[in-house]
Amino acid sequence: MTLDSVALLSKLETDLSHTTAKIYRPDSVEFNEIAQCFIHKPVRTPAVVRPRTADDVASVMQFCLRNKAGFTVRSGGYDCAARTRVDGALVIDMRDMNQVTVSEDKGSATVGGGILHGDLARALGEEGLATPVGNVASLGYTGWSTLGGYGPLSSGYGLGVDQILGAKTVNARGEIQTASEELLVGIRGGGGSLGIITELTIKVYPLDKVRDDINGRTGVDSLLTRRYYSSQMxxxxxxxxxxxxxxxxxxxxxxxxxxxxxxxxxxxxxxxxxxxxxxxxxxxxxxxxxxxxxxxxxxxxxxxxxxxxxxxxxxxxxxxxxxxxxxxxxxxxxxxxxxxxxxxxxxxxxxxxxxxxxxxxxxxxxxxxxxxxxxxxxxxxxxxxxxxxxxxxxxxxxxxxxxxxxxxxxxxxxxxxxxxxxxxxxxxGSHEVNLKRVYGQHYSTLMTLKEKYDPDNIFKHTVPRLAPVGVGRRTLEV
Ligand SMILES: Cc1cc2nc3c(=O)[nH]c(=O)nc-3n(C[C@H](O)[C@H](O)[C@H](O)COP(=O)(O)OP(=O)(O)OC[C@H]3O[C@@H](n4cnc5c(N)ncnc54)[C@H](O)[C@@H]3O)c2cc1C
Known part of the structure; x- marks a missing residue:
């Protein structure tokens, strides 16, 4: 038995009162702007929730599981058909999880699951670093990188998906987990179909190293060079x-x-x-x-x-x-x-x-x-x-x-x-696209991971849309 939207919203506000997540009600002034995606799609959404921490995300997920509430996850909102807008589904908006922490050796960075490309490029640039990003500042990094991801540096450094070294997710039981190597295989290409991604650890490149790689030279390490390069594209x-x-x-x-x-x-x-x-x-x-x-x-x-x-x-x-x-x-x-x-x-x-x-x-x-x-x-x-x-x-x-x-x-x-x-x-692509053709030899790997990590298809409003075998009657309807 599912709750109607009003009852759900009221319960959500009570249940999440101990968290730092912000809830936007449909009658709030900011709601339309917050809920808008690049593609306009009018739907009834009980609320938009913006978590700030992985604990917040876990609390929202546990709420959805307890109340059989349907949900979608969004960051930049650029999905080509606004598939994060689903009638009756709660929106988990990750954009407040936008931290960038660079590792001590400056070889990687851990970024929040809702970071946008412009914020990432700027934060890394300030540290003399870069990583491949998409073409538009307000595009979300997680959706982009976990589904492929090309942009201005791709010809030199590969796709977004090639940069992913690690991830933390909230799984289908509402628990925070560090992705195993096995799960990472699915995250690299499978988008959010196996869990909500709260953070990604990605490869980053020192700007002077960019110069070395390009010219086949080594040993260029002056601050001046870094500054010179970082302002010169x-x-x-x-x-x-x-x-x-x-x-x-x-x-x-x-x-x-x-x-x-x-x-x-x-x-x-x-x-x-x-x-x-x-x-x-x-x-x-x-x-x-x-x-x-x-x-x-x-x-x-x-x-x-x-x-x-x-x-x-x-x-x-x-x-x-x-x-x-x-x-x-x-x-x-x-x-x-x-x-x-x-x-x-x-x-x-x-x-x-x-x-x-x-x-x-x-x-x-x-x-x-x-x-x-x-x-x-x-x-x-x-x-x-x-x-x-x-x-x-x-x-x-x-x-x-x-x-x-x-x-x-x-x-x-x-x-x-x-x-x-x-x-x-x-x-x-659309939801009608033939996933076996898209994923080729990797399709069976992805389906095996779906069976293991999300057998009840809790993450069903995702790109790609994967349905584990036999989930039929067990699938929770929105
Ligand atoms: C105008 C435009 C320009 C584009 N430019 C490029 C480009 O330059 N290069 C390129 O490769 N692609 C490009 N794309 C495609 C784009 O990369 C994908 O649509 C990408 O998925 C958008 O991510 P988003 O976060 O902005 O969108 P959203 O609609 O917010 O999310 C996209 C998908 O990612 C999932 N998702 C987002 N965050 C999380 C999370 N934290 N955990 C789990 N799942 C999550 C969502 O559930 C959804 O399925 C473009 C698309 C448009 C419409």
């Missing part, structure tokens, strides 16, 4: 003349493929080609580029090289910090947006794919980013991710935009069938 936006969109993308791609084939692309370079609709300019192809190497001249040379990958109509480059790059990219994201993102993994940008994109892009309903490609030259096995931005700030165009994005996806599947990879990035 290059960030550039290049736009190309795009009246013939197909021709523009083709020329850019030939340039990129040539560099890839000759193995000349630097690990310090991160590229994010995009197609955008810009008021008064129309549909424009461009690339967002970052360079995180110490040798600025080399970085500028790469920017020049890519400026020549088409007829450049705009090039804006600045020397900045990683935290600033993320902050600026935050400004490109509008909260709330409506719809959802659609993603497709491709082998490469073929002539057929380019033709489909060029045919559809000028007709996109709404403005803003239309496509973003994530080529990962260092992490070659990941190929190319095509992110179709079907989430837009104009709610009245949301359905039209989603239909438009789905048409492109369908056309690509028909017209360039062999170029489509079977799996897609789990963070940007």
């Amino acid at each position: 290059l960030s550039s936006i290049i736009l190309y003349e795009s009246s013939n969109l197909e021709g523009t993308i083709t020329t850019y791609n030939q340039h990129y493929e040539h560099l890839l084939a000759t193995q000349e692309l630097s690990d310090c370079l991160q590229l994010q080609p995009t197609i955008t609709q810009i008021p008064k300019m129309g549909t424009v192809f461009g690339v967002m580029l970052t360079w995180h190497g110490e040798n600025k001249e080399e970085g500028y040379a790469w920017i020049e090289s890519f400026a020549k990958a088409g007829t450049c109509v705009m090039k804006a480059t600045q020397e900045t910090t990683l935290a600033e790059v993320l902050k600026e990219r935050d400004n490109l994201v509008t909260w709330p947006s409506y719809g959802r993102l659609v993603t497709l993994n491709l082998r490469q940008l073929t002539e057929r794919t380019i033709a489909v994109l060029a045919r559809h892009c000028p007709n996109a309903p709404g403005v803003g980013f239309i496509f973003s490609f994530k080529p990962r030259h260092k992490i070659r096995s990941l190929r190319l991710e095509l992110e179709i931005n079907t989430a837009i700030p104009e709610s009245c165009l949301a359905n039209e935009r989603l239909e438009w994005g789905s048409r492109i996806k369908a056309d690509l599947e028909v017209e360039d069938t062999d170029n489509i990879l079977e799996s897609s990035y789990i963070a940007l």
Whole structure:
């Protein structure tokens, strides 16, 4: 027997009164802002609870278990379909758990389960350190890293998931536990499907070491060098003349493929080609580029090289910090947006794919980013991710935009069938995605861990959504 929302809220306030967790009632002034996710999804939520410590999280979990209350866990709120918003479910918002503690040897840091990328980049930068982060300051680190996680440093240092050394979780019995090596295997890729992650221990890199790795040199250890590097990252936006969109993308791609084939692309370079609709300019192809190497001249040379990958109509480059790059990219994201993102993994940008994109892009309903490609030259096995931005700030165009994005996806599947990879990035996939394909050989490992660590599927509103065998009747309904 479950309690109705009002009774649940009143019991929650009593039961958590001994904790430091903050409870936001639906009638409180801050509620709408606190409960908002990037994708707008109106649901009935009994309350948002913001724990500050692992003990708080354990108390909330025990409350949910005792009262058979459904719950979701959120950090940044960027899930591509707002799957942390579930009708009737309590929201456990981890954003107040945002501490960053660097180890004495400065080789790792322990971060709170709700830390956001901008705060992490800034805190580490102040210590002369860095770690791969996503592209947007307000994106949550735990959701990002446990489901993969790429960003400006990924070509040099790998994905977010590669950085995870340890974790603490609150398990399906509401107990705090240090993740065993076995559980860590599941956390690296399985998101929050095995427990609420209260902290992660991650690899961090001294900025002077970044310099050594890049240039193959050692022994550069002066404070001056650290300061020099930490304030010196290059960030550039290049736009190309795009009246013939197909021709523009083709020329850019030939340039990129040539560099890839000759193995000349630097690990310090991160590229994010995009197609955008810009008021008064129309549909424009461009690339967002970052360079995180110490040798600025080399970085500028790469920017020049890519400026020549088409007829450049705009090039804006600045020397900045990683935290600033993320902050600026935050400004490109509008909260709330409506719809959802659609993603497709491709082998490469073929002539057929380019033709489909060029045919559809000028007709996109709404403005803003239309496509973003994530080529990962260092992490070659990941190929190319095509992110179709079907989430837009104009709610009245949301359905039209989603239909438009789905048409492109369908056309690509028909017209360039062999170029489509079977799996897609789990963070940007839907609940309908085939998890066996996404996880491949690791699927059975993840399911075995789910059976062991969450046999009753207490963590059911998660990405990925895993259902242990035979859980059916035992599953607690929201
Ligand atoms: C505009 C936009 C930009 C993006 N940019 C990038 C990018 O640059 N690189 C990239 O790799 N991906 C990117 N993504 C995808 C993004 O990384 C994933 O959607 C990620 O899961 C978002 O994490 P979040 O904490 O912000 O979101 P949330 O919606 O808060 O959480 C996402 C998932 O993580 C779970 N979760 C969060 N915190 C915890 C916790 N402490 N314990 C257990 N589970 C938890 C949630 O339950 C949920 O299932 C982007 C998505 C959007 C919409």
